[in-house]
Amino acid sequence: MGYKEIYQRYTQSILAGTLKPGEKVPSIRVLAEDLGVAKKTVEAAYDILIGEGYLVSRGARGTIVNPELFIKKQPAETPQLVLEDKSLKQIIDLRDNKGYFRLGIPSLDEFPYKKWLLLSGKAIRAMRPEEMLNPPIMGHPPLRQAIANYLNISRGLNCKAEQIFITSGYKSSIALILQTLSVQNDKCIFEDPGYFFGQKLLKRIVHNLHYVPVDAQGLNVDYLLQHHHDAKFVITSPAHHSPLAVALSLPRRQQLLQWAVQTKAWVIEDDYDGEFHYTKKVIPALKSQDTDDRVIYVGTFSKTIMPSMRVSYIVMPTELIGKFKETGEIIETSQPLLPQKILTLFLSEGHFFKHLKKMRALYQQRRMMVYSALETVYPGLFAYEHTDGGMHIVVFLKQGVQDVQLAELWNSFNLQVFPLSSWYSQKNKRYGLVIGYTNIQSEQEAIAALSLAYKDTMALLKLGAE
Ligand SMILES: Cc1ncc(COP(=O)(O)O)c(C=O)c1O
Numbered sequence: 001m002g003y004k005e006i007y008q009r010y011t012q013s014i015l016a017g018t019l020k021p022g023e024k025v026p027s028i029r030v031l032a033e034d035l036g037v038a039k040k041t042v043e044a045a046y047d048i049l050i051g052e053g054y055l056v057s058r059g060a061r062g063t064i065v066n067p068e069l070f071i072k073k074q075p076a077e078t079p080q081l082v083l084e085d086k087s088l089k090q091i092i093d094l095r096d097n098k099g100y101f102r103l104g105i106p107s108l109d110e111f112p113y114k115k116w117l118l119l120s121g122k123a124i125r126a127m128r129p130e131e132m133l134n135p136p137i138m139g140h141p142p143l144r145q146a147i148a149n150y151l152n153i154s155r156g157l158n159c160k161a162e163q164i165f166i167t168s169g170y171k172s173s174i175a176l177i178l179q180t181l182s183v184q185n186d187k188c189i190f191e192d193p194g195y196f197f198g199q200k201l202l203k204r205i206v207h208n209l210h211y212v213p214v215d216a217q218g219l220n221v222d223y224l225l226q227h228h229h230d231a232k233f234v235i236t237s238p239a240h241h242s243p244l245a246v247a248l249s250l251p252r253r254q255q256l257l258q259w260a261v262q263t264k265a266w267v268i269e270d271d272y273d274g275e276f277h278y279t280k281k282v283i284p285a286l287k288s289q290d291t292d293d294r295v296i297y298v299g300t301f302s303k304t305i306m307p308s309m310r311v312s313y314i315v316m317p318t319e320l321i322g323k324f325k326e327t328g329e330i331i332e333t334s335q336p337l338l339p340q341k342i343l344t345l346f347l348s349e350g351h352f353f354k355h356l357k358k359m360r361a362l363y364q365q366r367r368m369m370v371y372s373a374l375e376t377v378y379p380g381l382f383a384y385e386h387t388d389g390g391m392h393i394v395v396f397l398k399q400g401v402q403d404v405q406l407a408e409l410w411n412s413f414n415l416q417v418f419p420l421s422s423w424y425s426q427k428n429k430r431y432g433l434v435i436g437y438t439n440i441q442s443e444q445e446a447i448a449a450l451s452l453a454y455k456d457t458m459a460l461l462k463l464g465a466e
Contacts, residue, residue, distance in 0.1 A: 001035055001036075001037050001041070002041060003041050003042070003044035003045040003048070004045075006031075006035070006037075006041065006042060006045035007045040007048055007049060010025075010045070010049055010054060010055070011049070011054060014054055014065055014069065014071065015071065017071050017073070019065055020065065020071075021065050021066060021067045021068070021069045021071070022064055022065060022067040023064060023065050024062055024063070024064050025055065025062075025063050025064065025065065027062060027063070028042045028043050028046060046063065050063075053066055053069070054066060054069070085200075087422070088200060090422075091196050091197070091200075094411065094416050094418060097411075097414075097416055098414075099411075099414035099415060099416040100414060100415050100416065100439075100440065100445075100446075100449040101370070101415055101416055101417050101435045101436050101437065101440070101449070102416045102436050102439060103391075103392055103416070103418060103434060103435075103436040104272075104273075104302070104303060104307075104391055104392065104436060105307065105436065105438060105439060106302075106303060106304065106305065106306060106307075106359070106391075106438060107359060107362060107363070107366075107438045107439055108439060109439070109441065110358065110359070110362055111305075111306065112351065112355060115346075115351055116342070116346070119342050119345040119346055119349075119351075120338075120342050122345060123338060123341040123342045123344075123345060124338065126341070127337075127338070127341075131337055134334055135334040135335065135336070135337040135340070136334060137325065137328045137329050137332060137334045138164070138165045138166065138324070138325060138328060139164060139165060139166025139313070139334075139335065139340060140166070140337060140340035140341060140344060141161065142341075142344045142348070143164075143166060143340045143341075143343055143344040143347070144161040144162070144164040144166065144313075145161040146343075146344050146347035146348045147161075147164050147166075147299075147313055147347070148160055148161045148163070148164055149347075150347060150352065151285075151297075151299070151315065154275070154353075154356075155271065155274060155275075155284070155285040155287070155288060155299075156284050156285060156288030157285060157287050157288050157297065157315065158288070159287075159297075159315050160318075162318075162321060163315050163316045163317075163318060163321065164313050164314070164315060164316075165313060165314040165316055165324055165328065166311060166312075166313050166335050166340065167312050167313060167314060167332070167335070168310040168311070168312065168335055169300065169302065169310055169312050170195075170197065170198070170270065170272070170298065170300060170312060171197065171201050172312070172332070173298045173312055173313070173314050174198070174201060174202075174235065174268065174298070175201070175205060175331075176314065176324070176327060176328060176331065176332060177233075177266075177268060177296055177298075177314065178205060178206065178233070179327050179331055180320070180323050180324050180326075180327040181232075181233075181266060181320070181323070182206075182232065182233065184207065185207060185208050186208060186232035186233065187208045187210060187228060187230055187231040187232055187233075188202060188206045188208060188209050188210070188231065188232065188233040188234075188235070189209075189210055189211070189212050189224060189228055189231045189233065189234040189235065190202055190209060190210075190211055190212075190235050190425075191211070191212060191214050191219055191235070191236055191237070191241065191242075192211035192212065192213050192214065192424055192425050192426050192428075193214065193243055193244065193420065193423035193424045193425075193429075193430075194211070194214075194235075194242065194423065194425070195237070195242040195243070195270070195272075195423075196418075196422075196423055198235065198242075198270070199423075199425060202235070210227075210228055210231070211425050211426055212224045212227075212228065212234075213426075213428065214241055214244055214246065215246075216246055216385070217246065217248065217249035217252055218236075218238060218241055218246050218247060218248030218249060218252055219234070219236050219238070219241075219248055219252065219256070220252075221252045221255045221256045221259070222255075224256070224259070225255070225259055229259070229263065230263070231263075231265055232265055232266065233265065233266050233267075233268060234256070234260075234265065234266075234267050234268065235268040235270065236248070236256075236267065236268070236269060236270065236286075237269075237270040237271070237272060238253065238269055238271075238283075238285075238286040239271055239273075239274035239283045239284070239285060239286075239389070240272075240273055240274060240276075240283065240387075240389045240390040242270070242272065243392065243394055243418070243420065243423050243434045244387075244394055245387040245389070245390050245392065245393065245394055246385075246387055247283045247387075247388075247389075248286065253286055253289055254289075256286075257286070257289065257290055257292070257294065257295070260292075260294035260295070261292045261294055264294075265294070266294060266295075266296055267286065267290075267294055267295045267296070268295075268296050268298060269285065269286045269287055269295050269296065269297045269298060270298050271285050271287075271297060271298065271299050272298075272299070272300055272302075272303060273303045273389070273390045273391050274299075274389075275303070275304050275356055275360075276303070276359070276360060276363055276389050276390055276391060277360070277388060277389040278360060278363070278364040278367070278388055278389060279388050281388065283388070283389065285297065287315060293317040293318060293319065294317070295317075296314060296315065296316065296317060297314065297315035298312070298313075298314055298315075299312060299313050299315075300312035300313075301343065303391060304352070304355070304356060304359070305343070305346070305352075305355075309339050309343070310335075310339075311335065311339060311340065311343055363391065363437070363438055366437045366438060366439075366440050366441075367393065367437050369437070369440055369442065369443040369446050370393065370435060370437040370440055370446050371384065371393065372443055372446075373440075373443050373446035373447045373450055374395060374435075374446075374450065376443075376447055377447055377450040377451050377454060378450065378454075378457070380398065381397070381398060381457075381461070381463075382395035382396060382397065382398060382432065382433075383395070383396040383397075383398050383432075384396075391436060391437070391438050392434055392435060392436045392437065393434075393435050393437060394420060394432055394433070394434050394435070395432050395433050395435065396420070396430060396431065396432035397431045397432050397433075399461075400431070400461060401421070401429075401431045402431070402460065402461065403419040403420055403421050403422075403431040403432055403433060404419040404421060404422060405460060406419065406433065406457065406460060406461070407419035407433060409453060409456055409457060409460055410433070410453050410457075412453075413449075413452040413453040413456075414449075414452075415449060415450070415452070415453060416436075417433045417434060417435050417436075418433065418434040419431075419432075419433065419434075420432040420433060420434055
């Protein structure tokens with residue numbers, strides 16, 4: 001490589017705006033070593049760049065891109081991001097757009113940031129050189145232990161640290177389980193309605209996918225036994241169904257576990273927000289009732305701490321630990337160590353329990369605020385089937401089936417609600433809105449937000465606005 005090429009690389013990057021005025025560039029010696037050329041070659045290129053005013057040398061403080069350069073903005077040449085799957089695009093937009101009533105986001109205003117910062121510092125200072133290698137594939141052992149302790153006490157499980165596999169979220173947990181245990185044509189059952197990202201994932205990775213309806217008692221296990229007795233996997237959210245928010249009844253739990261034992265099927269329990277219950281009646285994890293190790297439990301810290309940390313976990317049946325380890329070593333990358341260490345401190349020093357207690361009280365209040373605001377602004381429009389727990393509510397349209405249009409309308413006013421009917425895969429649907437309440441700070445705020453869409457809502461549903 002000659003000096004001309006180096007010169008061209010710099011001018012191109014600077015004019016394209018990728019290398020910005022004021023940014024530091026490598027020293028002559030370092031760049032020469034990096035490119036494998038003589039120092040003289042780089043020196044010649046830098047001399048011209050400095051001479052023409054692209055770079056400025058500041059002696060011992062290094063060379064930078066001329067801070068006084070004015071780079072005219074190029075007409076946008078950014079590659080266009082086109083998503084062909086329109087329903088996926090809608091979901092992602094709703095998930096990522098700012099606004100009221102967002103779904104499944106922990107209360108951001110009440111997170112103990114100071115404590116988290118303190119523990120982060122502590123975890124960083126405790127990092128040892130040998131911890132810069134690949135972290136263990138199944139997770140940081142002290143975190144696996146802390147999670148097992150928590151699950152045994154809070155969710156009634158009876159698991160050992162060795163059964164915990166740390167993953168980076170629901171999708172990675174489900175994919176890892178299916179990659180470990182399923183063979184080509186195994187029948188897999190998902191709930192209808194069911195978690196939209198679950199549907200999308202399963203449609204893509206499972207060839208033999210079927211749905212079982214959910215009613216007021218949760219997954220319809222009679223229907224499962226009648227139509228899909230031969231299934232190998234059932235993926236379900238028994239403590240707090242997503243999205244209907246109902247709990248799987250005790251008789252159905254027993255029926256489901258019995259079937260799994262008899263047919264050697266696996267029940268994958270998605271306990272995504274089971275920590276949040278507001279009455280005295282704590283809904284137990286299905287895994288806590290599973291004496292034959294047929295339930296594979298999937299949990300997450302996305303709801304209890306923060307989604308951006310990307311830490312979740314699987315509780316593996318004891319006999320399968322080796323299989324999971326093998327698959328994990330092939331298809332997974334281990335999770336970053338530092339967040340796991342911070343989380344370990346958060347759990348083992350008792351902050352997690354305190355945080356959950358505080359959030360339960362807060363969410364219960366916020367939930368009531370939203371119910372009450374809905375009744376104030378839209379009296380008689382929705383039917384409520386008061387369920388307990390979780391981080392969202394479902395309100396059903398008393399009349400009509402226009403939940404998609406209604407949600408679109410509300411979204412245009414920054415109310416990020418989901419239409420219930422779009423969570424169904426089969427024809428038999430219910431119509432309503434799925435509404436998150438965790439970040440609503442007062443009833444007045446909820447009323448003001450809901451009122452924004454009042455006139456248009458009345459017009460859409462052809463009801464007389466007062
Ligand atoms: C039904 C359901 N399961 C699982 C999750 C957890 O997702 P993750 O751990 O990937 O953040 C969520 C989060 O929104 C959810 O709604």
